[in-house]
Structure formats: C-alpha cells, structure tokens
Amino acid sequence: xxxxxxxxxxxxxxxxxxxxxxxxxxxxxxxxxxxxxxxxxxxxxxxxxxxxxxxxxxxxxxxxxxxxxxxxxxxxxxxxxxxxxxxxxxxxxxxxxxxxxxxxxxxxxxxxxxxxxxxxxxxxxxxxxxxxxxxxxxxxxxxxxxxxxxxxxxxxxxxxxxxxxxxxxxxxxxxxxxxxxxxxxxxxxxxxxxxxxxxxxxxxxxxxxxxxxxxxxxxxxxxxxxxxxxxxxxxxxxxxxxxxxxxxxxxxxxxxxxxxxxxx
Amino acid sequence: xxxxxxxxxxxxxxxxxxxxxxxxxxxxxxxxxxxxxxxxxxxxxxxxxxxxxxxxxxxxxxxxxxxxxxxxxxxxxxxxxxxxxxxxxxxxxxxxxxxxxxxxxxxxxxxxxxxxxxx
Numbered sequence: 001x002x003x004x005x006x007x008x009x010x011x012x013x014x015x016x017x018x019x020x021x022x023x024x025x026x027x028x029x030x031x032x033x034x035x036x037x038x039x040x041x042x043x044x045x046x047x048x049x050x051x052x053x054x055x056x057x058x059x060x061x062x063x064x065x066x067x068x069x070x071x072x073x074x075x076x077x078x079x080x081x082x083x084x085x086x087x088x089x090x091x092x093x094x095x096x097x098x099x100x101x102x103x104x105x106x107x108x109x110x111x112x113x114x115x116x117x118x119x120x121x122x123x124x125x126x127x128x129x130x131x132x133x134x135x136x137x138x139x140x141x142x143x144x145x146x147x148x149x150x151x152x153x154x155x156x157x158x159x160x161x162x163x164x165x166x167x168x169x170x171x172x173x174x175x176x177x178x179x180x181x182x183x184x185x186x187x188x189x190x191x192x193x194x195x196x197x198x199x200x201x202x203x204x205x206x207x208x209x210x211x212x213x214x215x216x217x218x219x220x221x222x223x224x225x226x227x228x229x230x231x232x233x234x235x236x237x238x239x240x241x242x243x244x245x246x247x248x249x250x251x252x253x254x255x256x257x258x259x260x261x262x263x264x
Numbered sequence: 265x266x267x268x269x270x271x272x273x274x275x276x277x278x279x280x281x282x283x284x285x286x287x288x289x290x291x292x293x294x295x296x297x298x299x300x301x302x303x304x305x306x307x308x309x310x311x312x313x314x315x316x317x318x319x320x321x322x323x324x325x326x327x328x329x330x331x332x333x334x335x336x337x338x339x340x341x342x343x344x345x346x347x348x349x350x351x352x353x354x355x356x357x358x359x360x361x362x363x364x365x366x367x368x369x370x371x372x373x374x375x376x377x378x379x380x381x382x383x
C-alpha cells in the first residue's frame with residue numbers, strides 16, 4: 001500500500017507560504033568558501049576559494065563516530081546546551097587548537113578558520129563551513145584539504161530526564177596521506193579531541209568527572225581511489241610549506257616594495 | 265528514542281525498480297523507517313531504488329547522513345539510487361551537501377522511471 005503524495009503537490013510549506021520549516025537552518029549553495037575578517041596572528045590558509053566536501057568526496061574508508069556525554073547531576077535543557085556551545089565554541093576545544101569563528105556567530109553559511117597541530121607536530125590551517133544550525137544542533141562541513149571530507153554534527157537531546165551532548169562525525173580521510181595518518185594513530189587522536197571537547201562542555205555545566213561514551217562504525221571500507229588527487233589540496237602539506245617559506249617571504253616582500261615604481 | 269514523524273512506504277513498480285515514498289520528516293529518528301522501507305523495496309531483481317521526496321516536510325543534517333548510509337548500502341550491491349519530488353530548497357541542500365554528485369535527481373516520477381528502465 002502506498003501513501004505517496006502527488007508530485008504536483010510538492011514539498012509541504014510552513015505557515016509562511018512556500019517556505020519549508022527548515023529553510024532558515026541550511027546554508028545556501030556556494031561553489032567555494034569565503035572567509036571574513038581574520039584576527040591578526042591567525043594563519044589564514046586553505047579556506048578561501050576552497051570547495052566544501054562531504055563524505056562522498058573523500059578518499060579513505062567512511063566512518064561514523066559518535067561521542068556522547070550525559071550531563072548528570074545538572075538540570076539544563078538541550079536547547080540551552082546548544083546555545084552555550086555555539087556562543088563559547090572555541091573555549092571547549094583542547095589547548096593548542098584554535099577555532100576562529102565568524103563574527104556573526106555560528107549560523108548557516110558562515111565560515112570558520114582553524115589553526116591546529118596534527119599528530120607529529122604538523123601545523124594545519126584549514127576551516128569549516130556551517131552547513132546547518134537550529135536550536136538543537138549545528139553541523140560543520142569541511143573544505144578541500146581538510147583532514148577529512150565530511151560532516152560534524154554537534155547536538156543535544158533529552159534522555160531519561162537528563163540532557164546528553166553529542167558529537168557525531170560522518171567522514172572519510174580526504175586523501176591518501178591523511179588515510180595513512182588515520183591508520184597510524186591519528187584516528188585515536190581524533191577520538192581524544194572530541195572526548196576532551198565534550199568533557200570541557202560538561203564541566204562548564206557543572207558535571208563532575210564527566211564520562212564520554214564513544215561508538216565507531218565503519219560505514220564503508222571501500223577506498224575511493226579516484227579521489228587520491230585530493231592530495232593536491234592537502235592543508236597539512238600546504239601549511240608546512242607556507243611556514244618553511246616564511247624566512248624568504250618577508251625579504252621578498254620588502255624587495256618587491258622597494259622595486260615598485262614610485263607613485264606620483 | 266522519540267517516535268519518528270515520518271512514514272515511508274515501498275512499492276515495486278517493476279521487477280527492476282522500486283520506489284520509496286517519504287511523507288514527513290527525515291531526521292536521525294527516521295533511520296528505522298528508512299531501513300525498513302529499503303528492506304521492503306528490495307527483491308532479487310531490483311536494480312534501481314527511487315526516493316520520492318514529494319511529501320518531505322522537514323530535513324535536518326542528520327537526515328542527510330541517513331541518505332548517505334542508504335546510498336552506501338545500495339552502491340555496495342552495485343545498484344543505483346535516484347530521487348524525484350525535491351523542491352528548489354531541498355535540491356539546494358542536495359547540491360550543497362554534494363549528495364547530488366551521487367544521487368541522480370529527476371523532475372518527476374515518470375522521468376525517474378524512464379531513466380531507471382534504460383539498460
């Protein structure tokens with residue numbers, strides 16, 4: 001038995017005629033990312049002009065990982081958890097990792113810059129686009145060159161009269177170098193990153209000794225060899241090369257300015 | 265887990281093609297409904313699955329994740345996944361999430377069926 005709706009009826013609209021209920025929660029389609037003002041001191045690389053990529057565009061095996069922390073002993077609504085998480089997002093990140101959020105806050109279509117160090121001390125400048133944001137969740141989408149291609153969803157929900165804060169990633173390593181890194185231990189570092197983030201969030205709300213539960217599912221073991229070319233955008237390699245060139249870049253810039261014809 | 269606000273029903277339109285009609289909200293809570301509908305839509309001769317989004321009322325980013333895991337299951341069996349009935353808004357979502365790179369989108373059920381029955 002079918003309960004289909006006639007195609008001519010189209011998608012059901014909200015009270016505002018023709019506008020779906022989730023219309024304001026999604027980013028608009030963009031061909032490449034545009035970064036706003038960047039604080040001085042931040043390394044601004046590998047974001048501007050990059051295309052957002054989902055888990056279908058990555059190279060490595062596809063993983064769905066879920067990290068959850070129960071906010072035991074405190075009474076806070078899921079919407080309040082998300083409000084705080086959005087407002088204080090960078091503060092919950094482990095030390096040594098910087099998230100430069102958009103000035104307008106975490107909202108659909110905005111772009112954030114990330115400066116961090118990969119295992120082994122490899123510096124990384126990359127970013128994320130806010131794909132989706134509502135009162136109970138928000139989702140980042142990664143750009144070309146990021147460690148992984150995919151989505152990271154931050155959410156909160158109620159279970160047994162307590163709020164649970166959750167991070168769920170659906171990702172593939174973006175290119176062969178990152179996939180090798182994942183298999184050699186970077187995946188565990190990723191787990192620790194999000195576990196520590198959730199512990200910081202829970203501690204903010206007054207939870208004592210928060211415990212994070214982690215679940216990992218390999219959704220697709222298949223390597224997408226056609227995406228090996230993604231290595232061209234590898235943000236770790238590009239950031240390293242940029243920093244190595246720093247001793248040469250400053251004198252070069254000075255020489256170019258010196259050789260510029262004088263303005264009348 | 266709260267009850268899903270979605271109804272998904274499967275219909276086999278031919279030996280090769282099955283359609284899953286979606287009515288309601290596609291969020292994380294729709295996982296069981298989607299997988300049940302997929303199981304009902306499957307037969308030894310099914311080669312193409314078509315999702316009918318005409319009755320879609322709401323979708324969040326977790327819902328998109330569900331579609332990806334469905335796509336992976338279907339592709340693993342070397343079968344295909346199509347879609348029709350998407351409004352401009354949901355087409356935009358398919359494009360920005362790059363789901364449209366992997367799921368062919370058609371303007372109507374008839375167009376989707378024509379493509380599905382091509383060798």
